[in-house]
Amino acid sequence: MSNIDWFKESLSIQSVSKYVEVEGKKIHYLVWGSEEKPGLFFIHGYSAHAHWWDFVAPAFIDKYCAVAIDLSGSGESDHRDHYSQEIFADEIKAVCADMNWNRADFIAHSMGGSISLNATSIYPDLFNSLTLLDSIVVLPPDKVRSFSSNKSMIRADFIYDDKEAAMSSFRLIPPQPCRNDYLLEHIASNSFKETEQGWMLKSDGKIMKTYKSKDLTDILMSIKCPINIVYGLMSQIFTQEILDYTLYVGNIPTERVIGVPGTMHHLFVDDPLSVIDALNKLIGEN
Numbered sequence: 001m002s003n004i005d006w007f008k009e010s011l012s013i014q015s016v017s018k019y020v021e022v023e024g025k026k027i028h029y030l031v032w033g034s035e036e037k038p039g040l041f042f043i044h045g046y047s048a049h050a051h052w053w054d055f056v057a058p059a060f061i062d063k064y065c066a067v068a069i070d071l072s073g074s075g076e077s078d079h080r081d082h083y084s085q086e087i088f089a090d091e092i093k094a095v096c097a098d099m100n101w102n103r104a105d106f107i108a109h110s111m112g113g114s115i116s117l118n119a120t121s122i123y124p125d126l127f128n129s130l131t132l133l134d135s136i137v138v139l140p141p142d143k144v145r146s147f148s149s150n151k152s153m154i155r156a157d158f159i160y161d162d163k164e165a166a167m168s169s170f171r172l173i174p175p176q177p178c179r180n181d182y183l184l185e186h187i188a189s190n191s192f193k194e195t196e197q198g199w200m201l202k203s204d205g206k207i208m209k210t211y212k213s214k215d216l217t218d219i220l221m222s223i224k225c226p227i228n229i230v231y232g233l234m235s236q237i238f239t240q241e242i243l244d245y246t247l248y249v250g251n252i253p254t255e256r257v258i259g260v261p262g263t264m265h266h267l268f269v270d271d272p273l274s275v276i277d278a279l280n281k282l283i284g285e286n
Helices: 003-012 085-098 111-122 141-147 163-168 181-189 217-222 240-250 272-283
Strands: 016-022 025-032 039-043 065-069 104-109 127-133 192-194 199-201 227-232 257-260
Touching: 003 181, 016 085, 025 085, 039 085, 039 111, 065 085, 085 111, 104 111, 104 272, 111 127, 111 217, 127 272, 163 181, 163 192, 163 199, 217 240, 227 240, 227 272, 257 272
Parallel strands: 039 065, 039 104, 104 127, 127 227, 227 257
Antiparallel strands: 016 025, 025 065, 192 199
């Protein structure tokens, strides 16, 4: 089966949209598979949304009921005046409660990793395991200053005349090339909304203006659930130094780490089948 045929087959497995209210805002999430099966929870990164997982989550429904959240300010979820790791943790908990899940395995990409790691300190009993996808959750002391500002992630809210123009403007953050144009097109098609002014990103530009990251070193050192790491061997941000420091702080065994060749930060857009294979190997060992 070609990659495009696999992609079309994945999209043919329909998800169900659900909503739950958290502190006065509607939070949207997608569900794939039988709700009688154990939970597998996908959490997106910055300026992303639940539909990034449309071609990943269906691969797991033989064993799991898969869920992907739109954190507030993203996708189909409501926007807030302010964003924090704590409110995102409450949203994750609320979706689990709405699904009647006491525990689940979690997979989180990029900024979703730090959000999820912080959530383990607030709702520790919720996590069977946490798998980080190219996610920086702690930094070596000499790197903290260079990563301490969100300014590089703040974007302008451009408005486009039509959806075609909006989609043609879509770029991954942080920027990187991608060979799989059909995956980018699918993500882009779910990234914009029509407003009275025109077409614009669904993601709230205020997220990085109000969101504050924090030092998660103590949380990583004391976490109770297993931690897995899957990262792009060509990642432009998740360097070998950051990997080594993360393993040291979290006392994470190397057998729980898989580097995916030929992939960058957005590794499951670069090579989704290899990432799915890596996730199956790691989650199955929890």
